[in-house]
Each structure stands twice: as structure tokens, then as C-alpha cells.
Amino acid sequence: MTQVIIHTNSNGGVSVTVPTGEISVQAVLEKDCPAGAIIVDDSTLPQGADAQFFDAWELSGSTVTVNFEKAKAIKLAQFNSKAVEEAQKRQLNTLAGLENTPDDATWSASLTAGRTAIANATTTAELVAI
């Protein structure tokens, strides 16, 4: 088990400080962290799919949870970013006379399906699977 230090940052999210071991955790708390930061075991932090949405973490007392609406917004932004990247690639393919696979209609339908799945997701595991 590894001890880390957590605090709520200026964005309302959670900052996690991981000591390297050169000095004690207590010394890191006093030297590198703001007032109010607390030492916790890293096993108490969100795990699995929840860990993939670090920017949606929120701290209440000594408990870190995932704000699911933030997680959905993060996933949608990632999804749209990849869609833009794919759209650019497909446009270049078209200009070069290359075939796009799948065809535009099928790809467009998959985007709609993906966004619907994100909107309807109820767990972070579902978001990760999209």
C-alpha cells in the first residue's frame, strides 16, 4: 500500500501528490502541499474504470468520488476529438481518390450511436467501453 496526499485544487478537481521516497510522506505534506491536504492510502482512490476519469474526481472529506456528469462530458469531448481526427482523414482520402471504410453513411451512423451511448451510460465502465 502506498500513501499519497490529496487536496481539492483550484479547478474543483482533486490533486494527487505522490512522494518519491526521498523524504517522508509527512515531510512532503508539509513542503509540497497546501494547507488542508490529507494523507490517504492510494487504494482508497477510485479504481478501474473510475480511475480513467481523473479529471472528474471530486473530494468530500477524505473520500474521492467520480462526478459522473463530468465523466460523461470528458468522454464526449474525447469521442468528438477522435471524430474530428477521423473526419480530416476521410476528407484527405476523398481528395486523394481513396475509398473510405466504412462508407460515410455507416460512419456517420456510428457517431450518432456512440453519442447516444454516452448520453445513456450509467457507469464509467460503460463509458470506457464506448
Added chain:
Amino acid sequence: MAGTIVADTIQDGAGNSTAMDNAIYGSAKAWANFTNSGSSITVRASYNVSSFTFTNAYTFIMNFTNALSDANYVVLGNTGNSGGSTTTGSIGTCTPSNSSFSNKTTTSVTLETVAFNNSNPAYFDNNVVIFR
């Protein structure tokens, strides 16, 4: 044992010598080799680094154990992954967009990993070296 050796040149047993300035200014003042997973960090080895603070999935602060003499130091970094070309990227200094303070201070430096395809900011092998 505390003490100070004052010399202009250092020399090994074979007669190879160098100016003391090379030893003082040519040696790394801090370095670290680590993995960032997007929510945690694993430090394999480090020197003069007390901790890393994650502020978001790809931005983190490298805190120095002992403060540097000033903030005019050099930050060298590279990053790599084992997952293929789509996850290649870089690591470097950055200035937090919501902050007025510099990304480099005598006690810490703010770093950011950036994927060339902007999709995967977590890297298996991050290397950062500080010279001053």
C-alpha cells in the same frame, strides 16, 4: 561528515582532469524516470525530487527535495510508450492556463505530456532532467 573542498580542477588516477565548473554546472540538479497512468504515477528512480503532484490527467508538478539556486534552469524531457506509434508524444514544461505563476520556480516545475494525436496523455516511460 560535513566539510568543503575548494579546488579549481579535479583529476582522476589516470591524469584526466576537468575544471571544477564542469562538475558543478555540468551535473544534473534533479532527474526522474517515471510512468504516468492518467491518475497515478510510479517513480522508478529519481534524484532531488520529493514528489509529483497531479493536477489533471496529463499535467503534473515535479517538486524538488532541495530548492535550486534560481528558476533559470534547463528542463530536458522525453517520453515513450510500448503501445505503438499512435501513443507517441512529448513531455515538457507548461504554464497552467488558470494561473499567473510561472511554470518554473526554484522549488518545482510544472510538466505536461502531450500525445501527437492528442488522444493519449499517459505514458509508460517519462524521463526528465534538470540542469543549472
